[in-house]
Amino acid sequence: MTDGLRATAAVFAKPGDALSLEQKEMPRLQAGEALVEIEQCTICASDLHTIRGRRPVGGPTVLGHEAIGYLRAMSPELQKGQPELKISDRVTWSIIACCGNCDRCEAGVTQKCRELKKFGHETQINDQRPMGGFASHAIIPAGATIVPLPSELPTSVAAPANCATATVVAAFRTGKSCHDQTVLIVGAGMLGITATAYARHHGAKEVIVVDPQEERRSWAKEFGATQTASELSAVDQDVADLIVDMSGIPDAIEASVSRLNVGGILILVGSVFPARPVQISAEQLVRKLNRIEGVHNYRADDLREAVDFLATASTIFPFESLVEQKFSLDRVNDAIDAAESAVRVAVCPGLDREK
Ligand SMILES: [Zn+2]
Ligand SMILES: [Zn+2]
Incomplete structure (x- = not known):
């Protein structure tokens, strides 16, 4: 499924250092995992806090969580758990992975699961499994929720769905x-x-x-x-x-x-x-x-509602204009500098592929 795939990832080592682009051999998928090819990842304030040392996250790790991409491989367990997913689907995914079995998951507060894994904005779960969005590809861990995106939803509108939009949905719920x-x-x-x-x-x-x-x-x-x-x-x-x-x-x-x-x-x-x-x-x-x-983070149903909300609201309000600049992955450090003074700046690994 991922055999022989080499991904490019922007690795965060420690605050103050520029992110460094590294080639990574993508490992074989484990139970429940998926592989996505990143289309776009917008830079969130929490990414900036981490990179500038205002938020304690240990490196090396691949940051970037407001990402969308194309589903390139799925483990059989994931396909069984989310039968609606198809290879090549354009998707967003939750920024957390939960166990689904503990008392908190059963009570519907999956974002506070006893076995919670956060990825894309935390210390890497495993150095060999790059899970952040500032990369050509990422592994989505078991227990995350993957949500297909409507094809008409513009890339820049969809990217913040799994952070800002889903959190807003959770707040109003x-x-x-x-x-x-x-x-x-x-x-x-x-x-x-x-x-x-x-x-x-x-x-x-x-x-x-x-x-x-x-x-x-x-x-x-x-x-x-x-x-x-x-x-x-x-x-x-x-x-x-x-x-x-x-x-x-x-x-x-x-x-x-x-x-x-x-x-x-x-x-x-x-x-x-x-x-x-x-x-x-x-x-x-x-x-x-x-x-x-x-309200902190959100549940799977909030992410689904966030996607539905953006699909209609983006035809009424100028969400697309909130992403003020787009950078290729090899200019990720320029993107980070630009993000300090913008609502949103995007890193688009697809721009590298087009070169
Ligand atoms: Zn965010
Ligand atoms: Zn749990």
């Missing part, structure tokens, strides 16, 4: 239906912009987006924001039925709470880095019947 609700989104990066479009697409009455950067606020308007503000103090108290915080900034989270309507829900998504504890009024939560929940 945890919160509540947006229909006829006032939704407040705090932070308008890739996640916030996607959440804005999601809320609008699902019938929100108002979508208020707060971000200090003017450029991001104008993106938010293009993705369906009905009102934008540079800071939360400009937003009325008690207006929001649902708040999704993508910022993770304690000051913003504290200011959000008083914007909750009676019965309102605050979903925390952005708090994935160390920060000071937040101070909130328990009395206010009680009297206003508010709820605060954390």
